[in-house]
Amino acid sequence: NPGSFACPGYCCCVERNPGSFAWAEDTNAARFRIDAETWGDLNRRAMSTGASDAVKEDADIAAHRLNLAVGQCPETAIHWVTPRQRTVLEGFVADAVDGTSAPNEAGARVYELLAKAKWENGRAAAPAASKRRAKASTRWVDWY
Numbered sequence: 001n002p003g004s005f006a007c008p009g010y011c012c013c014v015e016r017n018p019g020s021f022a023w024a025e026d027t028n029a030a031r032f033r034i035d036a037e038t039w040g041d042l043n044r045r046a047m048s049t050g051a052s053d054a055v056k057e058d059a060d061i062a063a064h065r066l067n068l069a070v071g072q073c074p075e076t077a078i079h080w081v082t083p084r085q086r087t088v089l090e091g092f093v094a095d096a097v098d099g100t101s102a103p104n105e106a107g108a109r110v111y112e113l114l115a116k117a118k119w120e121n122g123r124a125a126a127p128a129a130s131k132r133r134a135k136a137s138t139r140w141v142d143w144y
Contacts, residue, residue, distance in 0.1 A: 007028075007030050007077045008077060012072040012073070013030050013072055013073050013078075014030050016065065016069040017065045017068070017069035019033070019036060019062070019065075020037070020065070021033060021036075021069060026097045030073075037062065038083070039063065039066060039080075042062050042066065043059075045059035046059035079117065082121065085121075088113065089113060089114070092110050093110065
């Protein structure tokens, strides 16, 4: 979900993948379309056992386009969130747009929630390759 407060506005993601991203006039930023297939949807479709090869290839191509579009956004402008987290974040952006809350206040709240979402969503992920691993050495080991 592109962060409305950090999107630079040059809109490469919308040009690269208009099926997934759209330009929002109210925030002058790109947004992930509500009707677009998520990464998880595309992955499930590509890995489906009952799907034809054409359907799987179409899902792979769509996932590739989504990945390219996401890769063009600065890291501060796009975040992986769950659909439920997205609903809450979109609510804060809507409050800032319609004047219910101050843009600075809504922006601070969005950044706070994005930091929490990043931590929450990262807990279920596999350990990163860069994390410390047990050292293994055969230098001083006898083989028998």
